[in-house]
Amino acid sequence: MVLSEESPVPGGIYISEIHYTGLFGNTGEWWVELYNNTGEAIDFSTSGLRLGVDGIADSWKFGTEIVFQTVTTIQASGFYIIGFGRPDVSDFNDISDIAAYIEQSVPSSFPQVTMYNADGTICDRVDFSSDDFSYLRQNSEYVDANDGLAKTKSIYLVDEANQNPSSNDRATRWALSGTDEIYSHSGRQFGSPCGPGNGD
Numbered sequence: 001m002v003l004s005e006e007s008p009v010p011g012g013i014y015i016s017e018i019h020y021t022g023l024f025g026n027t028g029e030w031w032v033e034l035y036n037n038t039g040e041a042i043d044f045s046t047s048g049l050r051l052g053v054d055g056i057a058d059s060w061k062f063g064t065e066i067v068f069q070t071v072t073t074i075q076a077s078g079f080y081i082i083g084f085g086r087p088d089v090s091d092f093n094d095i096s097d098i099a100a101y102i103e104q105s106v107p108s109s110f111p112q113v114t115m116y117n118a119d120g121t122i123c124d125r126v127d128f129s130s131d132d133f134s135y136l137r138q139n140s141e142y143v144d145a146n147d148g149l150a151k152t153k154s155i156y157l158v159d160e161a162n163q164n165p166s167s168n169d170r171a172t173r174w175a176l177s178g179t180d181e182i183y184s185h186s187g188r189q190f191g192s193p194c195g196p197g198n199g200d
């Protein structure tokens, strides 16, 4: 709960989690999660929404560059995972959590992620490369002193149902996944794909 800032008026569709691996892993272990707070289901195959990642591509289309793996629709109050690289090389316990994917190399550091409306206007943007996110970036990857293995935590939007595409610009609205949130085969990656995070 963020007490120092006025609560935003919730609504819209926006980025709610990012998982990035720099210390180890492959492109299939890199993903973003979207959250739908519009009150209605949105079908990406017809909505015209696009996704862009700074330094790689301005915007990918759903159904072409963004390949549907399971569902095309994000439900109201639902989550939607877009992976980079093929799901079958990902570290997910359950690859059906990956709704869609882009078979593309990923940036060498945390990027700015943008969603565009069909008319090209910005639907949502989060600049994970900005100074505000430096603490979260630096602590999302670490070497575990107990076993000597590199591990990775997602950065997730806290209390996602009470946010909007503007409030999620602020790094203070985000947190690192807890170490009990293992979703991966290897046990080295923590996050909450398709659900709310619970933090450290």
Ligand SMILES: [Ca+2]
Pocket: 014, 124, 125, 126, 164, 165, 166, 167, 168, 169
């Ligand atoms: Ca935003």
